[in-house]
Amino acid sequence: MKILMALLMLLTPVTVTNGTQFGGVHAHGGGVIKVGSYYYWFGENRSADDTFYAVSVYRSTDLLTWEFRNNVLTRSSAAELASAKIERPKVVYNAATGKYVMWMHKENGSDYAEARAAVAVSDTVDGTYAYAGSFRPLGSYMSRDITLYQEGSTAYMISAADENRDLMIYRLTADYRNVESVVGNFWNDASREAPALFKRGSTYFMLTSGTSGWNPNQSRYATASSIAGPWTGWTNVGDATTYNSQPAYVLQLGNSFLYMGDRWAGAWGGPVNSSEYVWLPISFPSSTSMTLGWSPTITVDAAAGTVTGSAVPYYQVTNRSSGKVIDVWNSSTADNAEVKTYAANTGTNQQWDFRSTGGGYLHVINRNSGKCLDVASSSTADGANIIQYTCGTGANQQWSWVASSGYYQLKARHSGKCLALAADAVDLQQLTCGTATTQLWSRS
Incomplete structure (x- = not known):
């Protein structure tokens, strides 16, 4: 105990940067369990073709510096894993049996027709896990995105069922290796996935995403005073893309709660192992509400x-040719409002957040309206108009900030064309990228 207390006293606060991989940690869709002074992070580690390579585990005392420990489950662990997909592994400890029990979503590697849960067991948290097989809960329920929740000696499994239309809560058997009963399907035909269940005070929170493939979407949560319900309907949390992420897990640290999300690389055409992590503090305006x-x-x-967030940096973006800055006309907060240039002032309609969407692309978000710099109607033509619009997943709202001649170009992902000053030296348009100073920008 003295050694543990001394180690804790040596820990200092650390800064975690969003949209990174923690030095190559592949624990995508994962979960965390604390054993002793260490946090163990389990997750997906995929092959180049996105099939199963391993469930990898890393450990850390400060949640920033992660040490690789083991590939606890691999393709050679069982014949049916040789060409499979294993997703969203979660681990709990069973004190009665002395076993660590892992649950995960298992598919055949070529499609999502199996929709099975799978279980593996180990004597140690980061040792080799013995694969115990896959099945559909109670023989009939489809099981896809999955999480675990443990309360005392009782454990629950939550998974998406019925082609992701339903979200089921199951009570596990005493050894945590099978499903004992259905607690309930409280959101029939709600089409929610990526569940993360946690409890704060006397309130249970079920955080989920919608179903939109690799593309991020609006997260929503429901609450209840009992895991057996009744549960509320869904309430939006975060922005329309959950800051370009999908829930994986919620970790409690003291009285704080940490959102752990995946920024899936599939959204920009990359392999799963290029996915990035988004971690955010959860706030609670009341005992039954949360904000992100x-x-x-x-x-x-x-x-x-404790977990605390940093302030968002905002920039003015100045055109090299005119010396004027990008401005939402008349400080409008409406969709389709014109974005032009204007003499610099202190207005928040001239202030922009350059926020990563992954893969080297950015949303350029206006501080006044919270809306995104957008090429109107997703046009790929020279001369297409520039507006602001509610942020979404469209490539016409994704920009790269490319160094050029000591300045930068803002290049639209969907067209490959550059943000440029129009002939009137006020309006903005997209044009084929070139060397003109009307296409060069600086930010401050």
């Missing part, structure tokens, strides 16, 4: 059990 705000970095104090 954006922070480019967070500060985690594992010893104190």
